[in-house]
Amino acid sequence: MELSNQFWSASLEEMKRGFLEEKDSFVCLMCGESIEKGMVYPYEDKFYLAEKFIRVHIEQTHISVFDYLIGMDKKLTGLTDHQKRLLSLFYQGKNDKEVQEELDIGSASTIRHHRFALKEKERQAKTFLTMMELLKEKDENAPTFVPVHQTATMVDERYNITQDEQDKILKKYFSDGILTKFPPKEKQRLVILREISKQLKENDHYDEKELNQLLKSMYNDYVLIRRYLIEYGFLDRKPDGSKYWVKK
Structure with missing residues (x-):
């Protein structure tokens, strides 16, 4: 929970891989598990160096970074439950027809429309993120907010x-x-x-x-x-x- 500052200040690439690299360790962004560099870690009859083992930790503890993020409160992701379900099915590699059949909605063209809407949301997010990064350089009066803890049940x-x-x-x-x-x-x-x-x-x-x-x-x-x-x-x-x- 106390890693919220690190979680929210992590770069996109760090968020994607799910961990930070520090001087002496690798730290899981999702739970704070710290894996010391220079050590060898045993797991299921195999031995791993630190960077590989932090990836093993993420897989065993959180399934994947995607699964962790998709499970966060919708106030933190900006996604509706329906959008989360669609993204989960896309992440599983299902095609439009398979998604349509599993959700039992519309047709394959309906799913393509949802894909387009999600891509539009991605473009909007990139634009907004860029503006906020530029704002940081100019807004000297912005207060320092306490980060939301990652397990918050309702963000308001x-x-x-x-x-x-x-x-x-x-x-x-x-x-x-x-x-x-x-x-x-x-x-x-x-x-x-x-x-x-x-x-x-x-x-x-x-x-x-x-x-x-x-x-x-x-x-x-x-x-x-x-x-x-x-x-x-x-x-x-x-x-x-x-x-x-x-x-x-």
């Missing part, structure tokens, strides 16, 4: 938070790492929950008692915090509530 005005706003909220509601009050406003709650989630280890699974104890050390009403961490997409759990983990 709550996420319109600048770095200055976040700092003020944390200072107001935290004292020596303890939450003094759970704020009434949605935007403030998001900042608080993001801060609390940083205390959870990304690769650990917690049973309910362990999680409750950890959350209680930060705020007395741990049940409330636990519920909101799940609601905002910071935590996931088994249906029976026996295990909780940081959502990736």
